[in-house]
Amino acid sequence: MSRSVRKKPIMSWTTCRSEKDDKRIWHRRWRAHERTALASSPLGDEDGNLPVSVNQLSNVWDMGKDGRQYWPLAKQKKTARRFARRIGRGRKERKALEARLIHKFMGK
Template identity: 45%
Template sequence: MSRSKRKTPFFGFTTATSEKLMKRKWNKRFRRVAKALMLVDKEIPVKKQAVSDIWEGGKDGKFYWKAHTKKDMRK
């Protein structure tokens, strides 16, 4: 994919490359809470945000950058 490029100039706030480890942690916590709630016959949370905080991750969201160049748009 030598010619692939970003379609829109959205970038992460920090230099973290991935949130893979945090996503694993959040999913593990979600499954653990869901399993515990099933055992006591309570309602299971529908979203991961019910048991985790997205602001704990390495990237604190994304932003739109108007002054981007062709070099910034490469993947």
């Protein structure tokens, strides 16, 4: 996946690297709710077990990545240039660093 590139520059606003733990907690709640619903319904009643919606057990905005925003390429270049100026020593090093940062921003 080292060559995969974002087709659209839409990034997540995040305070964490992954929502893995949040999704794990949500699925535990969902499975427990389904187990209790199946245990409490009579055997012959097929309509008694209705599926649970996502919003009944969890809120998407409570998870680690809580939204997305469009980050245009022009702003990415400006940010990369600013970082490169701060870190890079020579002109050649700054250009290489800027290109590497843009590649990193657009990578998946």
